[in-house]
Amino acid sequence: MADLSSYLNSRTKRVDQALRSYLPGPKTRPATIHEAMRYSIFAGGKRMRPVLCLAAVEACGGDEALALPAAAAVECIHTYSLIHDDLPCMDDDDLRRGRPTSHKVYGEGVAVLAGDALLTIAFEILARFTPTKRYSVASAISELAVASGSRHLIGGQVLDLEGEGSEVKLTPSALRYIHESKTAALLTASLRLGGMSANATPTLLEALTIYGRSLGLAFQIIDDILDVTQTSEKLGKSAGKDAASHKSTYPALFGLEKSRREAARLTEAAHEALTPFGKKGERLSALADYLLDRDY
C-alpha cells in the first residue's frame, strides 16, 4: 500500500473534525477549561489510537463514519492520561510534543481538571456508539472503561509511579504488566471498539486483540529504546528521563540488543495475528510497519 501517508492524512483530519465537533467550543463557559482541553487535544498528536480504530473498521468491512465516536473517545482518554502523567506529582514533565505541558500553561489545578474533563467527555462521546447486532452501547462503554481503569491503564501508571526512584529493579513479568497496562490495553481497546462498530465476529475481534497487544508491547519497548538512544529535540519531549528517574525499562532490564530482538519478535506476532483478515488486513499490516519501523 503505497498510499499510507495519504491514508494517515485523511483519517487524522477526519478524527480532528470529529473531535472539534464533539468538544465544547473554546469560548464555552468556563472558557479556561475548554481552552485547556483543546490545547492538549489539538497538540499535534499522531492520532495513533483513532487511526487504528478506523483501520480495524475497514479490516472488518464496516462503515468508518459509525466508528468516529469510538475513535474520538479513545483519543480523549489518551490525552487525559498524558496530562495527568505529566503532572509534577507524577512524571513531572515540562515538555510534550515539543510544547509546554498543560500544567506549565494553565497551572496544576486546571491541568488536573482538564484531564478529568477529557476523561469524562470520552464517555459522553462514546454514548453515541451505534449498536450493532453483536455489540451494545453498554458493551462499548464497558470496553473503554475497563481498558482505561484501575486494572489496566491507571494500574500501569500506579506501578510505574511506585517503581520510579526505587533501587529495586522490576521483574520482567512486572515490567511486562506495566507495558501491557499502560500502552497495550488502550491500543487494543481502540482496535476492538473499531471491530465492534463493524459488528466483527468473535474470531476477528480476537485477532484484533492479539494484534493490538503485540503492537502495543512492541511500541512501548521501542519507545523505551528511543528514550535511551535519541535526543530530546528529535523526540519532542524530554529524553533520558527514564534513566534519570531509575525507571525500569526493557533496555535497563535486558540491554539494548535483547530489547531490539523482543521488539522485532512482537512486530512479527502482530503481523501474523492479521491472517484471518486476508487482504482486508493490509492496512493494519502497513500501520504496524509504520509505527514499529522506527530507527531503534
Add this chain to the structure above:
Amino acid sequence: MADLSSYLNSRTKRVDQALRSYLPGPKTRPATIHEAMRYSIFAGGKRMRPVLCLAAVEACGGDEALALPAAAAVECIHTYSLIHDDLPCMDDDDLRRGRPTSHKVYGEGVAVLAGDALLTIAFEILARFTPTKRYSVASAISELAVASGSRHLIGGQVLDLEGEGSEVKLTPSALRYIHESKTAALLTASLRLGGMSANATPTLLEALTIYGRSLGLAFQIIDDILDVTQTSEKLGKSAGKDAASHKSTYPALFGLEKSRREAARLTEAAHEALTPFGKKGERLSALADYLLDRDY
C-alpha cells in the same frame, strides 16, 4: 414518615453492598490503587446522592434494585471529585470526614490516580443500567457525563479555583453558576437517573430536575453558612477555609441573614416541585427536610 432513619440506614447499606461488589477487591493488582479507591469511598459518607437516586425510583413507582448501578455510579463520581478537590493544587485540604485526605495517606500521585479510577469505574458501573421503554443505556451514560463534565461539576470547580485568593468578588449570578455546577448538577443527575431507571414520564423527570436544583442550591448555601458558623470538629473537615482563602460564598456576598432566607426559599421550592408525585413524593419531601433542616 417517622421511619426516615431506618430508611436511610437500609438504603445506605444497600448502596455500600453494591459498591463493594462493583469495585475490584482491595487485593486486586495493583493493590495500592484499589486500597486507595476503597479508602475514600468507604469513608463514612452520607450517601446523599445514591439515597436520592433510590428515593426518586420509589417516587416514580420503579424497582430500586434496577437503579443500584446508577446509585453506585453517582457516589463514585462524588468521591472522585472530593479526592481531586482536596489536592494541594486545588483546595489543599488535609481532613475529610474527620480522616486524613487521600493524598495525605497515599501521596499526591496515587490520589490523582485514585480519583481518575473512581471517575472511570463510574461509567463501567453505569453501563449495567437496565434500559427502559423511554431511556437507553446511552441516555443514562450521557446524563452522568454531562452533569459531571466541563460544563457542570468540573466547570464549577474551575470557576471556584479561579475565584480563590482573588480580591475581586464574584457577581451573584457567577456564584449561583458555581453552586449549580458544583453541587446541584450531580444531585439532579442522581435523581434523574433514578427516575430514568423507573421509566419516569417527562413530567415527573422535570419535577425531579426542579426538586434537585432547588435542593442542591439550598444545600450548598447552608454548607457555606456552616463553614462560617461552625467548628472544624463538628464539621469533620477544616472550617473557616472559605474566608481564609477569600472564596466567594453566599454569606460573604449577602451576609448570613439574607443567605438563610435564600436557603429557606429554595427549601420551599424543593417541596413544591414534588406536587406531581402526590403521596409518592413523601420520601423525597422528608429527605429535603432531613438534608436542609440543619442548624444554620
